[in-house]
Amino acid sequence: AEVGRPTRVIFTAKDGLDVAKSFLIRSKTGIIHSPDLGFSLEPGTQAESFITTVEGFMYKVIDYAERLKLLQPETAEEVERFIETVHRKIEEGGFTLVVEDPLGKSFIVPYRQETVKIEYLD
Template structure:
């Protein structure tokens, strides 16, 4: 395959694994092999259909920052306490990381000093809510305390 950005060689990896929700997933990643090209994508595809979902998790302590999160490329991530959102889009990447990893993504991409400071406070254990809205139901939060509801 050819990279859509630089026309260099594209490496495609397909891996199947069980997700923490009990279903089977297909992980598809594409990475450009040309030095310096930033193109990469990851998508998380369930092997069975799922309903649109809204997942909510209350982070109550620093320990909760280690909870595993899977976000598909179609999902929106919201932290209402600080007004922060990761929106899906055509070049959106899926990811599997911890809640701390999600916060680090905000720190990396937020330019406004006040917003960066607020995210850093959350990284120190200040309580907050993380919401993942996925119209295809392909995302998850690996905790018994995560609340899943049908998204209309």
């Protein structure tokens, strides 16, 4: 990906190896969402950059969901189903992550090159 150009990186985890061995680099301006799993992680004003495996990121998503369960007990059942789904997807793959960054500084380093597609948004 070209730094400085707005980008959308589309990563499709085909199996657990793609999840465990692909890396996610998110800058302070990167937005990560999963159309299949139905979540979006947008950077706040105090957002930090991070580098992790896709697996590590998915566990971070589970942590956020666990906190949501405590803050909104009325959604606990729905959140629990989401957490179970994410655990299953970590093992099996079969989901898409989309990383959008207006500065082009966020990207995914895939285990297998064919699992990533980069689009320029300008």
